[in-house]
Amino acid sequence: xxxxxxxxxxxxxxxxxxxxxxxxxxxxxxxxxxxxxxxxxxxxxxxxxxxxxxxxxxxxxxxxxxxxxxxxxxxxxxxxxxxxxxxxxxxxxxxxxxxxxxxxxxxxxxxxxxxxxxxxxxxxxxxxxxxxxxxxxxxxxxxxxxxxxxxxxxxxxxxxxxxxxxxxxxxxxxxxxxxxxxxxxxxxxxxxxxxxxxxxxxxxxxxxxxxxxxxxxxxxxxxxxxxxxxxxxxxxxxxxxxxxxxxxxxxxxxxxxxxxxxxxxxxxxxxxxxxxxxxxxxxxxxxxxxxxxxxxxxxxxxxxxxxxxxxxxxxxxxxxxxxxxxxxxxxxxxxxxxxxxxxxxxxxxxxxxxxxxxxxxxxxxxxxxxxxxxxxxx
Amino acid sequence: xxxxxxxxxxxxxxxxxxxxxxxxxxxxxxxxxxxxxxxxxxxxxxxxxxxxxxxxxxxxxxxxxxxxxxxxxxxxxxxxxxxxxxxxxxxxxxxxxxxxxxxxxxxxxxxxxxxxxxxxxxxxxxxxxxxxxxxxxxxxxxxxxxxxxxxxxxxxxxxxxxxxxxxxxxxxxxxxxxxxxxxxxxxxxxxxxxxxxxxxxxxxxxxxxxxxxxxxxxxxxxxxxxxxxxxxxxxxxxxxxxxxxxxxxxxxxxxxxxxxxxxxxxxxxxxxxxxxxxxxxxxxxxxxxxxxxxxxxxxxxxxxxxxxxxxxxxxxxxxxxxxxxxxxxxxxxxxxxxxxxxxxxxxxxxxxxxxxxxxxxxxxxxxxxxxxxxxxxxxxxxxxxxxxxxxxxxxxxxxxxxxxxxxxxxxxxxxxxxxxxxxxxxxxxxxxxxxxxxxxxxxxxxxxxxxxxxxxxxxxxxxxxxxxxxxxxxxxxxxxxxxxxxxxxxxxxxxxx
Numbered sequence: 001x002x003x004x005x006x007x008x009x010x011x012x013x014x015x016x017x018x019x020x021x022x023x024x025x026x027x028x029x030x031x032x033x034x035x036x037x038x039x040x041x042x043x044x045x046x047x048x049x050x051x052x053x054x055x056x057x058x059x060x061x062x063x064x065x066x067x068x069x070x071x072x073x074x075x076x077x078x079x080x081x082x083x084x085x086x087x088x089x090x091x092x093x094x095x096x097x098x099x100x101x102x103x104x105x106x107x108x109x110x111x112x113x114x115x116x117x118x119x120x121x122x123x124x125x126x127x128x129x130x131x132x133x134x135x136x137x138x139x140x141x142x143x144x145x146x147x148x149x150x151x152x153x154x155x156x157x158x159x160x161x162x163x164x165x166x167x168x169x170x171x172x173x174x175x176x177x178x179x180x181x182x183x184x185x186x187x188x189x190x191x192x193x194x195x196x197x198x199x200x201x202x203x204x205x206x207x208x209x210x211x212x213x214x215x216x217x218x219x220x221x222x223x224x225x226x227x228x229x230x231x232x233x234x235x236x237x238x239x240x241x242x243x244x245x246x247x248x249x250x251x252x253x254x255x256x257x258x259x260x261x262x263x264x265x266x267x268x269x270x271x272x273x274x275x276x277x278x279x280x281x282x283x284x285x286x287x288x289x290x291x292x293x294x295x296x297x298x299x300x301x302x303x304x305x306x307x308x309x310x311x312x313x314x315x316x317x318x319x320x321x322x323x324x325x326x327x328x329x330x331x332x333x334x335x336x337x338x339x340x341x342x343x344x345x346x347x348x349x350x351x352x353x354x355x356x357x358x359x360x361x362x363x364x365x366x367x368x369x370x371x372x373x374x375x376x377x378x
Numbered sequence: 379x380x381x382x383x384x385x386x387x388x389x390x391x392x393x394x395x396x397x398x399x400x401x402x403x404x405x406x407x408x409x410x411x412x413x414x415x416x417x418x419x420x421x422x423x424x425x426x427x428x429x430x431x432x433x434x435x436x437x438x439x440x441x442x443x444x445x446x447x448x449x450x451x452x453x454x455x456x457x458x459x460x461x462x463x464x465x466x467x468x469x470x471x472x473x474x475x476x477x478x479x480x481x482x483x484x485x486x487x488x489x490x491x492x493x494x495x496x497x498x499x500x501x502x503x504x505x506x507x508x509x510x511x512x513x514x515x516x517x518x519x520x521x522x523x524x525x526x527x528x529x530x531x532x533x534x535x536x537x538x539x540x541x542x543x544x545x546x547x548x549x550x551x552x553x554x555x556x557x558x559x560x561x562x563x564x565x566x567x568x569x570x571x572x573x574x575x576x577x578x579x580x581x582x583x584x585x586x587x588x589x590x591x592x593x594x595x596x597x598x599x600x601x602x603x604x605x606x607x608x609x610x611x612x613x614x615x616x617x618x619x620x621x622x623x624x625x626x627x628x629x630x631x632x633x634x635x636x637x638x639x640x641x642x643x644x645x646x647x648x649x650x651x652x653x654x655x656x657x658x659x660x661x662x663x664x665x666x667x668x669x670x671x672x673x674x675x676x677x678x679x680x681x682x683x684x685x686x687x688x689x690x691x692x693x694x695x696x697x698x699x700x701x702x703x704x705x706x707x708x709x710x711x712x713x714x715x716x717x718x719x720x721x722x723x724x725x726x727x728x729x730x731x732x733x734x735x736x737x738x739x740x741x742x743x744x745x746x747x748x749x750x751x752x753x754x755x756x757x758x759x760x761x762x763x764x765x766x767x768x769x770x771x772x773x774x775x776x777x778x779x780x781x782x783x784x785x786x787x788x789x790x791x792x793x794x795x796x797x798x799x800x801x802x803x804x805x806x807x808x809x810x811x812x813x814x815x816x817x818x819x820x821x822x823x824x825x826x827x828x829x830x831x832x833x834x835x836x837x838x839x840x841x842x843x844x845x846x847x848x849x850x851x852x853x854x855x856x857x858x859x860x861x862x863x864x865x866x867x868x869x870x871x872x873x874x875x
Contacts, residue, residue, distance in 0.1 A: 218500075219499050219500040219841075221496065221500060221840055221841035221842045221847065221851075221854075222842060222847030222848075222851060223851070223853055224769075224850065224851035224852050224853030224854065225846070225847050225848065225849055225850050225851040226847075228742055228747075228850050229748075231742070232742045232745050232747055232748075233521075233745070256522075257522040257523075259522075259523070259525070260525075263525065270844075272509040272511060273509075273511050273513050274509060289523060289532065290523065291515075291846070292515045292519060292535065293519050293520060293522075293523050294523070295515070295844075295846030295847075295849070296748075296846065296849065296850075298844055298846055298847050300841070300842045300843060300844060300847035301496075301500050301841045301842065301847075302500050302501060302841070319843070320503070320508055320509070320843065322500075322501055
């Protein structure tokens with residue numbers, strides 16, 4: 001196959017379990033219950049990928065970007081990747097602290113890479129001086145991931161972090177000791193069932209960009225269309241996963257174009273024309289315009305997704321709801337899960353449980369004051 | 379001079395013929411005559427166009443028309459067509475004219491592309507039970523939406539209920555009845571027809587305004603401010619797939635009083651469209667014409683620029699977008715025509731499949747794909763072609779030949795004679811009457827409806843329920859029996875890859 005065509009749309013296919021838990025009052029809790037909930041959906045994955053995103057876990061470094069890196073290959077390749085990546089990071093950032101990401105040797109996982117984390121702030125030079133911090137960070141992350149061999153930044157937000165790898169999610173959770181070392185107010189998790197990819201630690205989910213992370217269960221039939229649109233606007237879809245495409249779409253619409261989540265949901269999973277045509281004039285015009293402009297970002301085909309950002313968690317299914325998603329509340333706790341049983345396991349009594357309609361986003365946010373204190377870095 | 383050509387067709391008539399003379403009445407080329415002395419029908423094979431009108435209308439089913447079995451000595455280099463073209467030119471000293479799209483066996487890429495379907499990992503969608511959406515917008519789209527000022531940056535668009543439009547066929551080239559049928563069908567199907575360069579009859583303007591694309595071509599026939607405002611969009615025709623680089627010629631015989639009034643030319647005069655627009659000698663001139671048209675139409679209508687698919691089509695398309703066009707229509711080399719020199723029709727241009735893919739990719743690479751929409755035309759034969767064209771990057775397709783066939787055309791390629799026996803491509807009042815406007819419109823509506831249903835089935839199979847998720851989605855295509863360079867131009871993988 002020619003090199004040009006090899007780069008054509010090749011997409012990983014996978015099914016999954018997804019789970020999210022959030023304390024609306026910002027109370028922080030360990031990953032212990034999240035791991036148990038994921039273990040309960042063991043059969044939805046096949047041991048080729050598991051991962052977690054946790055928010056509020058680095059309060060002591062909350063004004064610094066927390067980069068999680070993996071260095072892959074044999075020991076020598078790992079050392080070389082680390083040297084090259086650090087040379088780049090130290091040149092472009094002020095690194096206030098770095099350390100190996102702690103893990104438990106009691107848990108067997110296959111071929112773990114070298115995992116390291118860096119807390120840093122931008123140190124801009126030259127033309128980059130005019131870039132906003134977030135944009136600067138995104139560009140540097142993309143550079144490392146595309147230009148430095150065997151080095152991969154898989155988490156880059158503030159006061160949050162992704163932990164992922166090859167294995168069942170409960171194994172990955174214990175490997176990173178998420179049940180003991182970290183306390184967050186918002187956790188999302190993913191168990192993976194890829195059907196056509198070799199297991200690679202970087203290929204596990206969640207996929208994140210800055211503090212936006214996505215866990216996703218689905219196969220997007222519109223992938224080819226979504227991808228060219230995002231690539232035209234400067235994103236590089238190097239992982240060939242649907243999840244990456246969702247994350248970039250959210251980044252484009254929310255960070256770069258400043259659209260509210262309610263509107264973003266109507267772009268990713270718009271109502272049908274039949275519904276739109278029955279709406280009142282204002283709403284009809286808005287939704288028609290959204291579909292007209294953002295048609296290429298419509299995510300078609302089955303998906304259920306949990307998008308997390310500092311201070312909020314969003315659940316969304318495709319427009320005709322072809323993948324499961326259950327939402328539940330108990331006191332200040334808010335849950336989103338592929339299966340109700342997982343929620344019941346860790347919280348037998350619930351105040352409310354429901355299945356959101358297709359294309360209708362469910363949004364859980366910290367209240368304004370808390371959001372400022374807990375989520376927004378200084 | 380006696381013609382030395384063999385007849386193209388052989389007509390045989392069975393014994394069931396009861397001399398009703400229907401064939402004589404139906405044939406517009408004068409093939410059949412009744413010989414009273416022998417009480418039998420006589421056929422002149424030499425005049426037969428192979429249009430099959432008589433065969434269809436023979437009440438006894440007694441007539442059969444076949445390609446003539448007579449032949450010249452087989453010769454790989456000198457085919458019958460080559461020999462006869464030379465004889466014909468030796469007899470007339472003229473350019474060989476023809477009608478319809480090229481019939482030459484260039485590779486039809488549609489037939490080398492296979493579609494995808496969902497299995498197990500994602501569900502296919504059943505269009506009988508789930509919504510399946512074909513609504514399509516054509517026009518320039520802003521990069522982002524400002525919620526505070528929704529009006530800002532929203533250029534005028536065309537809204538189609540199905541991603542197919544009728545391509546330009548002018549009144550003058552086709553009959554008034556055919557022209558009306560297209561207009562009626564477009565309005566009933568929620569899409570658009572295109573006036574071509576022959577103007578828009580005044581009495582049709584208000585009724586069909588919302589479903590009309592008015593064309594501005596190099597002859598500038600029938601154009602004034604009112605005409606430009608009598609449709610939903612304006613199309614500047616630079617070229618046509620059947621005859622890129624050359625102009626047009628409507629012979630005076632076809633310029634009836636009504637055609638003359640619509641074209642704003644004297645009755646019975648030849649209507650000659652020059653090869654280029656004489657105010658467009660470069661891309662910046664095109665920009666000025668686009669601006670002028672937008673001024674005249676108060677920036678309320680999208681401007682389409684139609685070009686033939688030629689070798690540098692992607693660079694040309696990029697220029698057209700930057701010149702301010704809202705929509706580009708690309709016409710492939712198999713596109714139809716009422717009249718074109720055969721040498722041009724069969725040798726100039728490139729297939730639409732390659733052109734649309736390469737234009738889409740070029741515009742994406744330059745980051746300007748959403749500044750315009752793409753309509754692909756010239757060689758769309760069925761609903762699967764429509765699906766493939768959209769997956770290769772088109773927003774919608776133009777159908778011309780398929781629409782004519784729906785009305786009765788049999789592709790006999792004698793459009794240029796003005797003697798169309800089906801009443802489509804003629805101004806002869808007697809022939810024209812053969813085309814019942816209401817019935818022809820119904821056939822067109824049925825065709826669009828049938829294709830729309832098939833498109834929905836194919837989309838559902840792919841797990842897609844809105845046509846916008848198909849556009850440029852080459853992931854859903856695989857090539858078969860194609861060379862590597864062809865796969866590269868199409869931007870698709872081979873089957874099994």
